[in-house]
Amino acid sequence: MSKRTSEAARARIAAQREALRKQEQRKRITMIVTAVVIVLIAAAVAVWSVRQGSSEKVAGGLAPITVQKDGTVVMAKSGVSAPVVDVYEDFQCPTCKEFEATSGSTLKNLAAEGKAKVVYHPITIFTQEPTAGNSLRAANAARCVTDGQQWLAFHDKLYQNQPSETVTGFTTDELIKWGKAAGVTAPDFDNCVREQRNVAAHKQFSQQTMAAQKLAGTPTVKLDGKELELTTLFSPSSLRDAVQKAGK
CATH class of the missing domain: 1.20.5 (Single alpha-helices involved in coiled-coils or other helix-helix interfaces)
Structure with missing residues (x-):
């Protein structure tokens, strides 16, 4: 080499x-x-x-719950008018489901303690199928419930059974079944759900609410008119602190 x-x-x-x-x-x-x-x-x-x-447990009985004609629902003890917690939600919204699972019991407890007036505003934010149809059927069914306690039980049942955003869900048969399971006793509940009697009113309410409140999405939670950060919403202790501070 x-x-x-x-x-x-x-x-x-x-x-x-x-x-x-x-x-x-x-x-x-x-x-x-x-x-x-x-x-x-x-x-x-x-x-x-x-x-x-760190989610709270519902400590005891709930505050009185009243279903309003426009589809909103108020949960508050007699004489409690402030602070006001407005919850803008869509039953098909996955983040709304997570918020309910994480902090829903905190809102129930605050209302029961007389520390807040909680107002639920179910709306439909989706415009494409199958999510739009799912949301409308669920919201329509919720409007078929006139008793406050039954409405809240049905509200929670809807989130527990929320379908995927990629499939058709919240069928009329499912909604009727879950209504029975939630204790709904409204005599015309089945027909109301099947005929979708409240869809038109709900659509109009959703459009007006989103425009008036300048909502970018759900869940949106406002405390005395001021939108709370998601970090607060998903921390039950922070949410409680914010509401109690507003009440002082």
Whole structure:
């Protein structure tokens, strides 16, 4: 082997070693980045779990609940007019379902304690199918319930059985079944649900409410007219603190 050939061979070997070194370096970096991502995901899950785990339990009886003619529902003890918590929600909205699961009991407790007047505003924000139809059928059925206690039980049942946004759900048969399970006793409930008697009124109410309140989406919760941040909504203790502070 000539000197020149030997030098070329050594150069190739050195290049191969350098390539292997860089490859190993990239592997180590990838492993480190992956580990960091896993830690961050675990931390996010832990925070979410803490928030979920900190949900209040409904302490006792509920405050009186009144179904209004326009489809809104008021939950408040007699004589309590402030602070006012307005909840704008869509029964098909997944984030509304999560809010109800996380902080719904906090609102119930605050109303029962006489610390807030809670007003539910069911609306439909969806315009595409199948979500629009799902939302309209659910909202129509809720409007078929005139008793306040039964309405709230049905309200919770709807969220518990919320369908995916990709499938047709909240069928009339399902809504009637869940109404019975929630204790709805309205004599004409079945026909009201099947005939969708309240759809037109609900559509008009939704459009007017979204325009008047400048709603960008649901859930939107306003405390004495001021919109609360999502970080507050999904932290029951923060939500309670904000409402109690407003009441002082």
